[in-house]
Every structure is written in structure tokens, then in C-alpha cells.
Amino acid sequence: MFRCALGLTALVLTLVSVSLADITTSKAIAPEDEKAPPRIQLAILLDTSNSMDGLINQARTQLWKIVNELATTERKGCVPHLDVALYEYGNDSLSAESLHIRQAICFTDDLDRVSEELFGLTTNGGQEYCGAVIGKAIDKLEWSPSGDDLKMIVIAGNEPFSQGPIDFHGSCSESISKGITITTIFCGKEQVGIDTGWKEGAELAEGEYLFIDQNEPIVTIPTPYDDKLSKLSIQINNTFLFYGDQKAAREAAERQSAQDTNAESAAPAAAAERALFKSSPQYQRASRDLIDALAAGSVKLEDLKPEELPTELRKLSRDDQKKLIKERSEERKRIQKEIRALTLQRQEFLTKATETTGAESKNTLDTAVLDAVRKQAERKEFTSPGTE
Structure with missing residues (x-):
């Protein structure tokens, strides 16, 4: 499924450029005294154990590309309000009492703060408890009560999804009961992720299961601009x-x-x-x-x-x-x-x-997240200009 997304990066870049070129000052987010705009809430849960340096670097490099995709979306001509939250899990530097989980930042529309936290992450050993970190993200974040808003958890890691004291079946079921989908991104081979519960977790919460190579270098093409x-x-x-x-x-x-x-x-x-x-x-x-x-x-x-x-x-x-x-x-x-x-x-x-060159990243975090975001956004009737 994931590897079929050839050419996705070029498509995303084109969509971003066309849509943002059409933005004018009149298409601003509605002030509080007007009807509230639709909301997009994205909680990113990253494994920061020893083997995940490549994952963290991909997240740092591609954050702005990912949020640009969200910035192009509309629903019925209205620009949504975008909030992003960040958790880290699986790091031995975090206390056992916290189940090696830390909320780096709660939902915020200040993406500079999200970037600041991403660049502050470090990796260190650990036990990766997917069910527990999902449960905390559901319970501790202020999710929109509206069923029309796009609410997503994206979790990435490489250990069995079933690790830890909290059953992921319960966490994933609770998530979708609140209208929050979960996209799981396994860092490794597709079948290994399936065998270790990552696909099942996504299916329980009506999200996407994707797999990436967290150590694959991001392909960047220098431009004159x-x-x-x-x-x-x-x-x-x-x-x-x-x-x-x-x-x-x-x-x-x-x-x-x-x-x-x-x-x-x-x-x-x-x-x-x-x-x-x-x-x-x-x-x-x-x-x-x-x-x-x-x-x-x-x-x-x-x-x-x-x-x-x-x-x-x-x-x-x-x-x-x-x-x-x-x-x-x-x-x-x-x-x-x-x-x-x-x-x-x-x-x-x-x-x-x-x-001309065929050079693009095909198996990296940004491509996986963008693929998932686009599918989930379409289900909530969010569109990017040029895709309707």
C-alpha cells in the first residue's frame, strides 16, 4: 500500500504551491465572534528510544512540509484552525512512573513551539508502550467535541504494539469512540509491523497502517530559489x-x-x-x-x-x-x-x-503522514484546492 505512492511528493508540492498562491488576506481564520472555523487536530507520538534517531531527524526536517499540506485544506471555503500536539515515549530518561512517556507540548497553533520541542528531543533506550501513550494522548489533550472536525493521532515506532501494561485494543477502541482516528507508522518491514500489531491498532481506530525506513536519507533537490x-x-x-x-x-x-x-x-x-x-x-x-x-x-x-x-x-x-x-x-x-x-x-x-532524475523520498515519515492526512481529511470533507 505504502510503496504504491510513487510520485506522491511531487503531487503534494504542486498542491501546496497552487493552493497557497490563491490565499488572500480575506481568507483568514475567523475571529472568535464569528462562526467557529473547522478544526484539524493532529497529535504526533514519537518513539524516542535509541534506534529512533533517524525518525526524529525525519520529523525535524519534514515538519513544515507536513503542516503546509494541512494549511492548504479547506471545508466549504473556510480555512481550518490547526492544532498540533507532540508526545515522546519509550525513552529511559523518562520516569518509570510515567511509563516512559512525556507530553512535549499540548495542542497549540504555535508551530514554532512544536518545532522547538522536536529539536529538543533526544533518544535513549527504553520500553515502548504504545497502548499507554495513546491512552494519555486521548485523556490529557483537549480534543474538539465536534464530530465534524478532523482529529488524528499519528504514532511511529518499531517495537511490538502490544508492549506495556495498557492494552492497545482498549486505547484504540476508546479513541475511535471519540472520533479520533489513529494512523500507525511502523519503522521497519511491512510484514513485521503487521505481525507485531501495528496494522491491527490502525484498523481498530479506523486509521491507516504505513511502514517506513526511519534511516532512509531524505532526498532533497537544491533549487535556485x-x-x-x-x-x-x-x-x-x-x-x-x-x-x-x-x-x-x-x-x-x-x-x-x-x-x-x-x-x-x-x-x-x-x-x-x-x-x-x-x-x-x-x-x-x-x-x-x-x-x-x-x-x-x-x-x-x-x-x-x-x-x-x-x-x-x-x-x-x-x-x-x-x-x-x-x-x-x-x-x-x-x-x-x-x-x-x-x-x-x-x-x-x-x-x-x-x-528527470526520479529522485524523491518514497519510504519516509513525511510521505507516510501526508498520505494518511489526505485520506483522513477527505473523509471529513476537507479538500485541497485543485482536488475537488
């Missing part, structure tokens, strides 16, 4: 006006910059995908960025105390504050537009290069 996209990704940071608690605002700015660096260090392609995500409506910072907060209607400029204002605004008159906010907002839109235009050219280059 990578460097410019990376520079634009950094340049757009200068348009953000972080407000509120100054310690938290400073940390948000530092995190944004650090994740640019992490993406660049992972691969030029990862930096390009991150730039693309930063040009999408899903990359909102309404809780910290004043421009996004004003656009969302979640804050009023006149309600902020002087110490809550961004540093750049504190010594300005109210009229000059509004002028600077407008200038930054317009500059951001200009950069986002340029990113999307360059991304289209980059995708065309990649499609042609892949057709």
Missing part, C-alpha cells in the same frame, strides 16, 4: 510587533528566529517549506503579535498599557503608532506575496527535476 526564500523567511520576522508580557514577547521573538535557524540547519528544503508556512493564514501570532491580534479583533490598541506595547511603539504618538502598524502590516503582505510567487517557481523546478 532556496536561498532567497530563506532570506525572506528571516526578513518577515522584522514585521512582527510582539506585545503583552515583555518576557513572553521576547521569548516568542527569539523562538521565531531560532526555528528559522533550525529549519535551515535541517535542510534548505526545510527552510523553504517554513518560509511557505509563514506566508499562510495558519501562521498567526495573535497571542503575541499586535498586527495579527488587531486583525483578529482580540485586542484594541487603546486598551494596552504602556508596558504592554511593543518596544517600537512606546515613544510614539497614537497616530504614529497606527502608521507604523499599517506599514509593518503592508510590508508583511508584500513579503508573503513574494514568498508565494517564489514558491510556485520552486515547485515547478522540483517537479521537472523529479521527473
